[in-house]
Amino acid sequence: MKKDIILAGVGGQGILSIATVIGEAALTNGLHIKQAEVHGMSQRGGDVQSNLRLSSDPISSDLIPTGGVDIIISLEPMEALRYIGSLSKEGWIVTSTIPFINIPNYPDTEEVIKHIKAIPNNVMLDVETLAKNAGAPAQASNMVLLGAAVPMLGIEYEAIKEAVRKIFSRKGEEIVNSNLAALEAGYQYSLESTK
Amino acid sequence: MKDNNLFYMRRLLLGDEAIALSAIHSGISGVYAYPGTPSTEITEYIQHMQKSTPESEKVFCRWCTNEKTAMEAALGMSYMGKRALVCMKHVGMNVAADAFVNSAMTGTNGGLVVVAADDPSMHSSQNEQDSRFYGKFSFIPTFEPASQQEAYDMVRDAFEFSEKYKIPVLLRVTTRMAHSRAEVETCDQKRPQNECSFPENPRQWILLPANSKVRYNTLLQEQELFEQESANDPRNKYIPGTDKSMAIVACGIAYNYLMENYPQGSPYGILKISRYPIPDTLIEQMLSDGIKKVMVMEEGQPVAEEIMLQKISSKVEVVGRLTGELPRVGELNPDSVRKALGLEPLKAHESDDIVVSRPPALCQGCGHRDMYKALNEVAAEFENSRIFSDIGCYTLGALPPFRAIHSTVDMGASITMAKGASDAGQFPSFAVIGDSTFTHSGITGLLDCVNNNANVVIIISDNLTTGMTGGQDSAGTGRLESICAGVGVDPAHIRVVVPLPKNMEEIKQTLREEIAYNGVSVVIPRRECIQTFKRHAREKKNNK
Structure with missing residues (x-):
């Protein structure tokens, strides 16, 4: 088993909490992990990404080679496209459709969506609405996105749920349940849309 | 060899965190640092760990005013026989340089390890200077781990080395090591902190010319011992290959990018370097393999490449960042290394030019x-x-x-x-x-x-x-x-x-x-x- 993932978003959106959950699940499953993060200046509202690598064999590089990316998981649609040049021909894009517009020259949103649709393997979802409908707060949107990526991850859904329980447990039962509900909403949406 | 009486644990750690945890396990009494990307998380991790540490085992871990005050305070702690860690980003080395360079002259008493986190590609910095030059310049041995696991293991070795030879050790990491997580097997047996003791040779700490002249000669003589130690470190090694047309010198995490491209093993011999000074014996071993060309892969500036040019006869071609096989600037990555090896790129989607840049900005409400x-x-x-x-x-x-x-x-x-x-x-x-x-x-x-x-x-x-x-x-x-x-x-x-x-x-x-x-x-x-x-x-x- 080997999955190379790019997590993408804008500084402050919380892509690293997705990485934390996947990392926890992978570690419990005895997988090898490497995860390169971005700290420092770019966190201030700029584009951020994290290279997350999972494998049953030892992993050499902290960075994923161009063309080696299996999944782009993005909290922002244009940010998903930023890494398209690294995505393998068979790779997946799982992205939120809600644009984060903090620059004057943000491209036409409909065009951005159209470009993502042109990639054969894509899952696009309105993470905030799905979170809301699942009774979860907007902060749990990233768990909706993670849920949508679960079918491509190569890790059992149950293991991801367990990791969510473990990571959020210190915040109380209510937070755990709303994050699990958000995760489930994304998971079901993804299963439905990739049928 | 694993001692079964010790408590081993598998953890997911940033390179910075692996360094921090190892320093704690090595029995440091203090960490001295000024924040600077990509080094900040070392000190933060140690600070965080204090919350669950019994009072008697706590270490000093408050932020310092700058890197020079940090380096000097750590030297003071070392003078008292206790172990100290100093952390900074590469440009912090410029601020600490006066104290750092002269700490090679005073030598140490308690173990002293200085971590310099370099930032090639300038992700969050104004230049991409290479801290290995400071090690060479000061005659201070430099360790450069190739993985988070090596980082954890090497900090322990660095403290032992520092106390054995009474010399500070420079641990050089780069952004991709500092800010990347990997699973690390840790040995959670905390070495007790040192008791206070004064240095054996008090004169050495008074850098009057008369004392310094004596000390400088000793320091130069000791370089041979340091080189010998480098040769004995199993993380420095020559791995022969089947294709003798070339050998590759891979320093620090460059080794990972190389192996990424040869998952089944490299056809070329590899001289893996994780510690400086680079031992002549290993270079000779590589050359005696009958190779025609040496390619040097290293993060940062062409430090090892220049050493190879100096040590290898002109009959063997030396290539790398200076000759353009690898980019002269910026960090290495699997792609640049792949290209240097002459391998075909992997197939990918076309880049999309609808994407515009999104530079960082001051926060709203700042x-x-x-x-x-x-x-x-x-x-x-x-x-x-x-x-x-x-x-x-x-x-x-x-x-x-x-x-x-x-x-x-x-x-x-x-x-x-x-x-x-x-x-x-x-x-x-x-x-x-x-x-x-x-x-x-x-x-x-x-x-x-x-x-x-x-x-x-x-x-x-x-x-x-x-x-x-x-x-x-x-x-x-x-x-x-x-x-x-x-x-x-x-x-x-x-x-x-x-x-x-x-x-x-x-x-x-x-x-x-x-x-x-x-x-x-x-x-x-x-x-x-x-x-x-x-x-x-x-x-x-x-x-x-």
């Missing part, structure tokens, strides 16, 4: 924004305003919408450059510096201004924290006015304002009055960093 708005408007009232800025979040004032500043050079340079410009006839001459950068390296420059009654307006944009690196304590919080007054600034010209949109007229008026004053003015716009403000609000809510 006080620096209000400061720049006021300053820009007042500066525009003069024909030739010049604003010398500094290192921190407010450097982002260079970007739209502000485009406010004319320089950013090094920690503290805003004040001294504003003074030099004023000496040359510039009016009005502004400095913009943050509170933490001011205490780091601005106070001495302010004293120069006062002693010359320079006609400058110094804006200390005080957000009560070290913002860019994530909100660490700032050394002068609550005392900036008294520091400035103590240095000799006329208290009538130390003005505090609150940077909020509603106060815009007042801030502008204050600036105008201080421009009109012919002398040293300090204006302090003070409002808490919006990020630490939010964090404090969250903590308050959670504690309820």
Whole structure:
């Protein structure tokens, strides 16, 4: 088993909490992990990404080679496209459709969506609405996105749920349940849309 | 060999965290550091660990004013026989250099390990200097781990080495090591901290010429021992290949990029380097394999490549960053290494040019924004305003919408450059510096201004924290006015304002009055960093 993932978003959106959950699940499953993060200046509202690598064999590089990316998981649609040049021909894009517009020259949103649709393997979802409908707060949107990526991850859904329980447990039962509900909403949406 | 009586654990750790944890397990008594990307998380991890550490085992871990004070305090702790860790980003080495270089001359008593986190590709820095030069320059042995696991293991070895040879050890990492997580097997057996003891050779610590001359000769003689130790480190090794047309020297994490491209093993021999000085014996072993060409892969500047050029006869070609096989600038990655190896790129989707760049920006609600708005408007009232800025979040004032500043050079340079410009006839001459950068390296420059009654307006944009690196304590919080007054600034010209949109007229008026004053003015716009403000609000809510 080997999955190379790019997590993408804008500084402050919380892509690293997705990485934390996947990392926890992978570690419990005895997988090898490497995860390169971005700290420092770019966190201030700029584009951020994290290279997350999972494998049953030892992993050499902290960075994923161009063309080696299996999944782009993005909290922002244009940010998903930023890494398209690294995505393998068979790779997946799982992205939120809600644009984060903090620059004057943000491209036409409909065009951005159209470009993502042109990639054969894509899952696009309105993470905030799905979170809301699942009774979860907007902060749990990233768990909706993670849920949508679960079918491509190569890790059992149950293991991801367990990791969510473990990571959020210190915040109380209510937070755990709303994050699990958000995760489930994304998971079901993804299963439905990739049928 | 694993000792079954010890407690092994598998953890997911950043390179920085692996270093921190290993330092704790090695029995340090103190960590001395000033925040700087990508080194900050080392000290933060040690600070975090103290919360669950019994009182008797706690270590000193408060932030220092700058890297030089950190290095010197650590040397003091080492003098007392205890182990100390010093952490900084690469440019911090410039600030600490006086103490660092001379620590090779004094030597150490308790183990002393200095971590320099280099930032090739300048993700969050103003240059990509290579700290290995400092090791070479100072004759201090340098360790460069190839993985997070090696980082964990090497910190232990570094402390042992430091105490064995009574010399500091430089541990050099780069951004991709510092800020990448990997699983690390840790041995959770904490070595007890050292008891206090004075150095065996007290004269060595008094660097009078008579003592230094003796010591320098010893230091040079010891280089051979250090090289021998490098040769004995199993992380330094020559792995023969089947294809003798070339061998590859892979330093630090370059080894990972190489192996990424040869998952089934490299056809070429590999000289893996994780420790300097590079032993001649290993270079000879590589050459005796009958190879025709040596390719050097290293993060940062061509340090090892120059060594190879010097040590290898011209009959064997040496290629790398200097010859263009690998890019001369920036960090390595699996792609640049793949290209150097002449392998076909993997198939990928086409890049999409609908994507536009999204540069970092000052946060919404940040006080620096209000400061720049006021300053820009007042500066525009003069024909030739010049604003010398500094290192921190407010450097982002260079970007739209502000485009406010004319320089950013090094920690503290805003004040001294504003003074030099004023000496040359510039009016009005502004400095913009943050509170933490001011205490780091601005106070001495302010004293120069006062002693010359320079006609400058110094804006200390005080957000009560070290913002860019994530909100660490700032050394002068609550005392900036008294520091400035103590240095000799006329208290009538130390003005505090609150940077909020509603106060815009007042801030502008204050600036105008201080421009009109012919002398040293300090204006302090003070409002808490919006990020630490939010964090404090969250903590308050959670504690309820």
